[in-house]
Amino acid sequence: MTRPNPSFDLTVEDVDLIETALCQSREILSQRHLSYEHCAHIEGGVSQEKAVRTKEALSRIQSLLGRLQTQKVNGVPAASLS
Numbered sequence: 001m002t003r004p005n006p007s008f009d010l011t012v013e014d015v016d017l018i019e020t021a022l023c024q025s026r027e028i029l030s031q032r033h034l035s036y037e038h039c040a041h042i043e044g045g046v047s048q049e050k051a052v053r054t055k056e057a058l059s060r061i062q063s064l065l066g067r068l069q070t071q072k073v074n075g076v077p078a079a080s081l082s
Contacts, residue, residue, distance in 0.1 A: 019068055026061045029054055 010018075033054040039047035 015068060015072070019065065022061050022065055022068075026058060026065070029058050029061070033058060 033051060036047050036051035036054055040051050
């Protein structure tokens with residue numbers, strides 16, 4: 001079994017691209033979450049479960065974006081994110 005690489009070699013441009021992709025994903029998931037919540041209000045069941053999973057994904061994305069921002073503000077290389 002392989003182990004994850006604890007050392008990353010990312011440039012500032014790489015981190016910016018990751019940040020942009022996460023922001024775009026967050027926007028898409030936010031819209032889906034609203035739709036799932038609306039459907040759950042009407043139908044319940046599966047839509048409610050999708051709304052919960054989508055909200056969890058949004059929380060993870062927001063947390064990661066916050067950590068990336070902290071790394072950039074503090075001047076710590078993004079490569080230390082592991």
